[in-house]
Amino acid sequence: MLENKKAVIFDLDGTLVDSMWIWREIDIRFLGKYGLQVPEGLNDELEGYSFHETAVYFKKRFELPLTIEEIMETWNHMASEIYVNEIPLKDGVQDFISLLKERDMKLAIATSNSRKLAKDCLRANGILDAFDYICTSNEVPRGKPEPDVYLHAAKMIDTKPEHALVFEDIPYGLLAGKRAGMEVCAVKDSYSERAVKEKREIADYYIDTYYDILNGTYETLKK
Template sequence: MLKDKKAVIFDLDGTLVDSMWIWKEIDIRFLGRYGLQVPDGLNDALEGFSFYETAKYFKEHFPLPLTMEEIMETWNRMAAEMYEKEISLKDGAKELIHMLKEKHMPLGIATSNSRELAKVCLKSNGILDAFDYICTSDEVPKGKPEPDVYLHAAEKLSVEPEKVLVFEDIPYGLMAGKRANMATCAVRDPYSERAMEEKLRLADYYIDSYYDVLNGTYQKLS
């Protein structure tokens, strides 16, 4: 999987860390403050959205007495504490990152999350310093499934896209990696189990955990 690769870029939520559950919980608590309930299908509607795009959607679809900036500030406050205290790395992630750093492999993050939350999460798990660049969707013209965030990250790492390996958990992210002309590895996550067939179709490799990379037990799909 890593043969001839010169950099590795990870998505964050659901890929590097087990965090997908918190957004539903934050939605419940946030909307509950205003007597609102989370509608069915909200997570699907927001899949691949950047932090800004998500706030815009909430402002347009819910009767909230807040500006978009206030919505984002509130989410950041609620999420920061959870990312710091409750979010852990996927199995084998720390060991893989340690191995990659021993090989002097440039590492990046390409996330639809905010830079602040990404840094809080990586720092609390003791791996912030391992990453050479954190790229968020807000830095580029279009979020996933467009390739912008991955191309920008590769540029910042000074590596050609075709020499990059991407780890992703959802189809939109895998599509973004493929459109960037990068090799892609799908990561198992319970929140994207229903999309497994599409994940396997889009990815070059599949892993149940990062130990599969370390042990050479990953699935080669193409």
């Protein structure tokens, strides 16, 4: 998997850390402050909404006594607290990163999350200094599944796409890596289990945990 590779670029949520549950939990805690419950199907209704659009939706639908800016500020504060205190690394991440650093490989993050939350999470888990660059979707014209965030991350760490290996947990992230001309490894995550067939069809490799790489038991997927 690492042969001829000079860099590894990781997605963050669901790939390096177990965090895909966080936004639903924030909805539960946030609405709970106002004696409200999360309606069935809320996430489906908000699919594709920006952070600001979601705040506008919440204010109107739940008649909240806050400004749009106050809603977003509250969510950011709640998310930071959870990322720092409740989000663990996936199994084997620490050891895998140590191996990569021993091989003098460059490391980057390519995430749709904010830089602040990414740094808060990585710092809390003791691995922030391992990364040469953190690239967010806000820095590029198009988000995943377009390749922009991965191409920009590779450029910022001075690595050609063919020399970079990508780790992702969901199909559109894997597609972004492939469209960038990189090999991609799919990472098991409970929140994308329903898409595991699609993940395997896109990816070059598949792991249950990062120990699979350390132990040489990862899957190479035939194309």
